[in-house]
Amino acid sequence: MKKMLCLLLIASTASQVFSQISSVLPVSSSIAGTSVANTGVRTEFQNPAMLGYAEFSEIGIQHENRFALSELSTNSFQTLLSTNAVNADFSFSYFGYSLYHEMMAGMGFGRNFSDKFALGVRFNYYMAYFSASNSYRGALLPQIGLSYRFSSIFSLGFSTFNPFQTNIKTDFTQKRISSIFSLGTEYYFSPELVWLTQIDREISSNYRLATGFEYQILQQISLKLGAYNAGYLVPCVGCGMCWNHFVLNINCELHPLLGVNSFAGLRYVFSR
């Protein structure tokens, strides 16, 4: 019982701390969560316009752990199908433990228009388990994304998640689902060094300002460094590795109060 209470306490604290970006969305593999304009990376449930830039089909899994507590983990996977007309993906994520858990499945479509801009939309179905009523409740949460590539070195990205501010109501309670507006830029100083910036606004929470650099040291290895601020500063480091068809991303961030968040994602890219 004590363990349960402790978990609930930490979970509620964590959800408050993370109120700027709700745990409904898994974290992205871009450093400091700067994925909205990152044209080179595909991650589960991120800006659906980025699907349009995928040249090959991909499959990936990722695991995110918060504060070294197994109960506060999100597991997700994504399959991405690249075609000539439109790219599509199916993503799924699971967060929580037996007494409380959330799941989300989404079908996304993105298209790159002559490499000038890309548009994408994803239809997500979110479901949460409420132990008080011993039942699942769900809602449809759309996601819209856009990316314009002004030149080969600079692009801008926009995405919105749950724009209609849909919430889940049960007989006893109402669960507020985050509604997020994101805007970001990507700038390549050189083909090896990219600078990413992003501003996120969850409609009833603080702003989140994030920035990061990703540097390709070798063809197989890249290093990432960044930080975000949402009322407190969180430094982030990470690395990326690729060999043959596999791509591995590992990121860590240090929360000033609660400790370390870690992320690992493995993808397999077909026909590279």
Added chain:
Amino acid sequence: MNRFAIVVCCLLLLTLNAAHAQDASTTIDQTIADIFEQWSEESEQVPDYQTFYEELQFLAENPINLNQTSREELSKMLFLSDIQVENILAYLYQYGPMENIYELQLVEGLDMTDIRRMLPFVVVRKGKTTPDKIYCYDVLNYGKNELYLMFNRDVETRQGYRMIVSTVEDSISRGKNYLGSPWYHSAKYRFHFKDRILAGLTCEKDAGESFFGSAHKGYDSYSGYLQMNRFGIFKTIVLGDFRANFGQGLVMKSDFSMGKSSYVLNVVSRNEGLKKFSSTDEYNYFRGGGATIQLTENWETSFFYSNKMIDADTAGGFFSSIYKTGYHRTENELIKKHTIRQQVAGGNISWRLLWLQTGFTFVHTIFDRALVPEKTTYNHFYFSGKNQNTAGWNYRIHWQKMNFFGEAAVTNNFHPAFLNGFTLSPISLVNLVAVYRYYSPDYDTFYASALSETSRINNESGLYVGAEINPVKKWKISAYADSYRFQWPKYGIDAPSVGKDYLFQTDFAASRRLSMYWRFRHSNKPGNILQDSSIMPVIEIVKKNSLRYQLSYSYENFSFKTVAEGNMVQKGKKAGYTYGLTAYQDLTYAFAFLPLKIDFRYQFFDAVAYENRLYAYEKDVLYAFSIPMYYGAGSRYYLNLKYELNRQFSLWFKIAQTVYADDREEIGSGKEKIFGNKITDVKFLLRCNF
């Protein structure tokens, strides 16, 4: 089956035909919307979009022949500054008629953005044309007719439409509720034969007004006009509802005025004379008739007479203020309807040379009951009585690279108003404007509209300086500084006060497809600070800094706009700053093989205090405009569709929703209150050309 296939094929062909036809109209609509947006974004007063749109649309249908034009005609392109108009005329005078439209690039002070905006509204034709004779047969057979039907309503039920269940106070409660349905509806009919004969009828019922019932037998408001241009010595004849604009607007300007905006040079009023009134505004127009006569090549005179009923509360045999909203939704509002007869008679005589224009304007206003404002400090000098005379003298002188302009006006109590200024273009890359204004506290007239900090032209003096610089290709810098003073207390300012307003904007047009701008605005506005303990009024300066970035990008049939805007407000020196932020993303797509155009926007906003409120122009159905105010935290999105079924019929549909995320349980107040945190607006418009 065969018949069905033929019908389907015909429909498809019609649709494809309409898809091609819409390209031109879409470009013009987009151009007009862009100009209006830039003009209204930083304007203190929201211009009348219906008139704005109609005038530019009419200009697109009857483009100006640059080789046979005048200052007056060029001034109809509201996005051109006075200097640019003068430069075009000077070019034509110096080099003769233009060979083709591309010669506009050689005119000083016109950049590519200006030229692109001008293109739908101008042509270059050789040889002089004289007005054709008009035959009834031509008018009846070649005149263009348009019919517009518009419907609009909120999805959520406002408090005023709710049934009040009461026993004792039943009759009182009913008297206070809206009498009609929540539907807004208007019908407009327009006719024009070239630019010579224009006629129209507008009927409107506001939301909450009854359509057929004890209070109304049909629409609440009717308006009609007939305008004829260039008939013998008559330059213009107007009958029915019309507007009049003379000089710099100190005496008479019932149309929208050029105020402070990001078009920093466009503060000079345009002398447009008499013209039809076709808007749904229920106050700001005249009803009667008037004419402009071309006496000689240089002399011109206008005269008009108006006799109309206006709304006011006449309890006590007089009225204290004019009720201008045009709403007649409740019994209390209906009591005020058409209770005062207002007669206005006036005229203008003008003398024009190539380098000089001067004129004299006189207006006499009579009410059948006395206007007696409830006396408070701020309205101590407001007009009271039954009769008012206003007269003014205006001038405009073109000398080398300078234009001087101004107006001096006086009312029958001999208190004056002055506006004087000049525009200067020392080199082709730099344009400057300076305007000094002085409006006496006693100067208070009904149809004045000129450069001012507030909408009322009195009790103000100030200096406005603006500049537009093109330092390098593709870049433009615009800035203005305005310093003003209220000699007497104003509404909401209980002591004489001073204020300042600055704007700085940098535009970068990288290509035809990509443009962006950064705009910074700082204002120091005086305002009352509410302190219960103080006996004397306490005035504090409200400082507001706002920054806006806009990026526009288009590619083939897609166009995008990304905007981020923030502001910081400090009320008084000791108070802290509050902030307001908004960002939105627009997406527009015009289908290539379907006559369909879609606009979509998603926006979030977060304005902590009322002073941080934000405005954002949004696309709407034809003839409607929307610049909603955002205060609190939440998001807004809309979908706007335009479908051209064929050359005769076009449809517009818009649905917009605002969802507040600041835990509010109701929106608005009084009878406009909505329970909940969402407000949804639906609009539908049908246009029929025949």
